[in-house]
Amino acid sequence: MKDFEYIEPSTLKEATQLLFDRAGKAQVLAGGVHLVPKMRKGEIKLECLVNIQKIPGLDYVKPDGKRGLKFGAMAKLRSMEISKTVQSDYPVLYEAIHQITSVQAKYMGTAVGNLCVATPASDVATALMALGAQLKIAGARRERTEPIEKFYPGYHRTSLKRGEMVAGVFLPKSRPGTGTSFLNLVRTHSDIAKISVAVAVTLEDSICREARIAIGGAAPTVLRAGKAEALLKGQKMTPLVIREAAEIGAAETRPITDLRSTAEYRKEMARVLVRRALEKAMEKAEA
Amino acid sequence: MKKEIANFRINGRSYEVIITPNLTLSELLRDQLNLTGTKHACQVGQCGSCTVLVEGRPTLACSTLAIAVRDKEILTIEGLSRGGWLHPLQQAFIDHGAIQCGFCTPGMILMAKAFLDENLHPTRELVKEALGGNLCRCTGYVKIIDAVMGAAEAMRKGGN
Numbered sequence: 001m002k003d004f005e006y007i008e009p010s011t012l013k014e015a016t017q018l019l020f021d022r023a024g025k026a027q028v029l030a031g032g033v034h035l036v037p038k039m040r041k042g043e044i045k046l047e048c049l050v051n052i053q054k055i056p057g058l059d060y061v062k063p064d065g066k067r068g069l070k071f072g073a074m075a076k077l078r079s080m081e082i083s084k085t086v087q088s089d090y091p092v093l094y095e096a097i098h099q100i101t102s103v104q105a106k107y108m109g110t111a112v113g114n115l116c117v118a119t120p121a122s123d124v125a126t127a128l129m130a131l132g133a134q135l136k137i138a139g140a141r142r143e144r145t146e147p148i149e150k151f152y153p154g155y156h157r158t159s160l161k162r163g164e165m166v167a168g169v170f171l172p173k174s175r176p177g178t179g180t181s182f183l184n185l186v187r188t189h190s191d192i193a194k195i196s197v198a199v200a201v202t203l204e205d206s207i208c209r210e211a212r213i214a215i216g217g218a219a220p221t222v223l224r225a226g227k228a229e230a231l232l233k234g235q236k237m238t239p240l241v242i243r244e245a246a247e248i249g250a251a252e253t254r255p256i257t258d259l260r261s262t263a264e265y266r267k268e269m270a271r272v273l274v275r276r277a278l279e280k281a282m283e284k285a286e287a
Numbered sequence: 288m289k290k291e292i293a294n295f296r297i298n299g300r301s302y303e304v305i306i307t308p309n310l311t312l313s314e315l316l317r318d319q320l321n322l323t324g325t326k327h328a329c330q331v332g333q334c335g336s337c338t339v340l341v342e343g344r345p346t347l348a349c350s351t352l353a354i355a356v357r358d359k360e361i362l363t364i365e366g367l368s369r370g371g372w373l374h375p376l377q378q379a380f381i382d383h384g385a386i387q388c389g390f391c392t393p394g395m396i397l398m399a400k401a402f403l404d405e406n407l408h409p410t411r412e413l414v415k416e417a418l419g420g421n422l423c424r425c426t427g428y429v430k431i432i433d434a435v436m437g438a439a440e441a442m443r444k445g446g447n
């Protein structure tokens with residue numbers, strides 16, 4: 001592995017100042033499961049590594065009053081997977097985390113790190129997008145909050161600016177009458193998914209008040225199927241309407257062909273998974 | 288390249304080692320300390336054969352920078368037996384014939400230890416899930432799962 005300067009800041013302020021001063025040359029080390037192998041292979045080059053593991057107060061998963069749930073930049077995927085609150089109140093997030101990678105990688109890796117890798121195939125990002133996650137971004141100059149769908153301007157890119165890092169994530173509690181579901185297609189769970197879909201549907205008197213449809217692995221970024229969501233809003237979710245929404249949702253994807261799947265297959269499966277996910281979420285919303 | 292003297296706590300012993308930041312934990316263990324029970328295999332965190340325990344948590348040594356785990360309690364396969372007595376997991380792997388080439392075994396056993404430390408009443412399904420990140424190319428896993436179930440029973444009876 002190439003040599004680099006290694007720094008362990010003890011505060012968020014110190015970390016963001018370092019990222020500001022060494023812009024373009026420094027990177028954050030959280031769990032390291034993505035970064036360290038990439039550094040060894042020379043696929044990620046950096047001059048300065050900012051290890052945030054020693055900063056107090058970043059390793060938490062906890063209720064944010066009655067408003068929802070929050071977790072910090074150092075919250076491990078494993079802590080989130082075994083969190084009773086995540087399991088009971090955010091089953092979509094639990095399901096997404098439960099079926100990915102190995103136990104070891106989940107003990108090491110953080111959910112925020114997973115988001116910051118900015119792969120379009122992130123099951124975690126797909127789940128969090130359906131749940132309306134808000135990212136708390138710390139900066140050398142100021143703090144800001146950003147909805148997760150604004151966080152991905154392009155393939156493997158984030159909206160983080162000079163001196164910024166994600167300090168934590170807030171997940172709002174879902175409104176009464178909301179049902180959610182997560183589905184994906186994989187050859188093996190140790191590999192990333194071919195395609196993933198997470199949805200949240202809020203019903204009132206059998207009418208869809210709000211739908212959030214997130215699709216991973218089918219475009220340069222995880223995306224929200226906004227047109228399909230708009231179609232559902234204010235409608236009774238009949239089988240016909242769900243089918244139509246699934247068609248429109250699939251049309252919003254821009255998949256590629258790679259070793260895991262062809263673009264055609266991904267598009268077709270986007271349609272199938274969106275339909276099934278909507279059906280499942282609707283059932284849960286009605287229950 | 289900036290070298291520094293770092294202190295490591297491995298298998299209950301203290302080590303002072305001159306390291307550079309780009310040294311991984313698996314390189315430290317194998318190349319500097321001659322603790323070669325921890326294996327280098329895929330080196331990208333996919334196979335589990337470099338699994339060690341850091342503060343009791345299963346950790347992929349190939350994907351961990353040594354400098355980041357200074358002063359933490361590290362357990363490798365070399366530190367598992369006590370006073371010449373094998374850990375129940377080690378004994379169970381022998382008794383159940385869960386070893387062929389042995390390359391995956393240290394990682395398997397340490398992952399299984401972390402798992403059994405949390406749950407001494409596992410099901411076979413849970414063992415499979417826990418060991419999902421440890422690849423074995425010889426045995427087909429059945430005997431490994433048998434061994435972990437057997438070790439859990441031995442440990443319930445107070446083996447360790």
